[in-house]
Amino acid sequence: xxxxxxxxxxxxPINEGVARMVISGFLMGIDPTIRELEDVKxxxxxxxxxxxxxxxxxxxxxxxxxxxxxxxxxxLTIEDDGVGIADVQxxxxxxxxxxxxxxxSGMGFTFMESFMDTLSVQSNPDEGxxxxxxxxxxxxxxxxx
Amino acid sequence: MQLFFDxxxxxxxxxxxxxxxxxxxxxxxxxxxxxxxDERIMGIRFDFADTTFMDSSAIxxxxxxxxxxxAFGGDVLICNIRPRMRMMLRMSGLQKYVxxxxxxxx
Ligand SMILES: Nc1ncnc2c1ncn2[C@@H]1O[C@H](COP(=O)(O)OP(=O)(O)OP(=O)(O)O)[C@@H](O)[C@H]1O
Ligand SMILES: [Mg+2]
Numbered sequence: 707x708x709x710x711x712x713x714x715x716x717x718x719p720i721n722e723g724v725a726r727m728v729i730s731g732f733l734m735g736i737d738p739t740i741r742e743l744e745d746v747k748x749x750x751x752x753x754x755x756x757x758x759x760x761x762x763x764x765x766x767x768x769x770x771x772x773x774x775x776x777x778x779x780x781x782l783t784i785e786d787d788g789v790g791i792a793d794v795q796x797x798x799x800x801x802x803x804x805x806x807x808x809x810x811s812g813m814g815f816t817f818m819e820s821f822m823d824t825l826s827v828q829s830n831p832d833e834g835x836x837x838x839x840x841x842x843x844x845x846x847x848x849x850x851x
Numbered sequence: 852m853q854l855f856f857d858x859x860x861x862x863x864x865x866x867x868x869x870x871x872x873x874x875x876x877x878x879x880x881x882x883x884x885x886x887x888x889d890e891r892i893m894g895i896r897f898d899f900a901d902t903t904f905m906d907s908s909a910i911x912x913x914x915x916x917x918x919x920x921x922a923f924g925g926d927v928l929i930c931n932i933r934p935r936m937r938m939m940l941r942m943s944g945l946q947k948y949v950x951x952x953x954x955x956x957x
Pocket of ligand 2 (some may be wrong): 752
């Protein structure tokens with residue numbers, strides 16, 4: 707099946723759940739396993755909440771989610787126009803967080819990486835952040851859960 | 852979310868919602884911390900029986916409550932959690948601070 711969606715929404719917490727619902731609906735057509743669906747929902751939740759929490763300190767801006775389905779391959783992009791990240795490699799390390807006082811654990815990128823097949827993050831200071839992930843459905847997975 | 856007090860063990864029981872994310876964490880934090888102010892409380896138990904989804908926000912939320920409870924020598928327990936979510940919590944090293952209970956049916 708081939709399909710595409712593009713949505714944009716303000717970076718506010720309630721839209722974390724909205725984005726998860728949208729992606730769940732989008733994937734219904736390819737009949738994902740429960741685990742595949744959970745993997746994608748988790749990755750979306752992490753990327754969207756990062757935009758909500760980190761991208762626009764003291765303000766609010768736009769978040770865009772693009773999803774493309776090409777047969778059984780999902781390409782997912784979540785982007786914002788916020789403050790961006792100076793050291794992307796450092797930000798992606800497990801347990802790295804710039805705001806431990808806000809009760810963040812620094813596991814967001816680690817979960818995106820574990821639950822999707824590929825993850826790439828493009829960002830520069832003041833140039834927003836673009837998270838691109840892919841996943842192929844219907845293959846036997848490496849981990850049992 | 853629901854809050855109970857277990858008079859037998861002195862634990863505040865936090866019945867976690869169906870989906871736990873950053874939005875939920877924001878909505879629950881104040882109520883849980885207010886309940887923790889009760890001086891009968893000896894610890895906290897997070898009951899995940901109803902929870903089918905969580906993201907990394909749960910880790911920060913549990914650690915934040917751990918810091919409060921451990922300040923007065925209390926413990927943090929987690930029960931009825933599904934394998935996927937248990938794995939996510941373990942990936943963050945949370946088992947160093949909290950106890951995963953095998954069985955617990957409240
Ligand atoms: N969209 C973004 N805009 C600006 N900075 C970001 C963005 N996404 C992530 N970051 C930076 O990367 C760091 C790591 O992100 P990650 O999601 O791994 O952890 P976290 O959000 O801090 O904690 P957690 O996701 O576990 O609650 C963040 O602390 C933040 O500094
Ligand atoms: Mg995050």
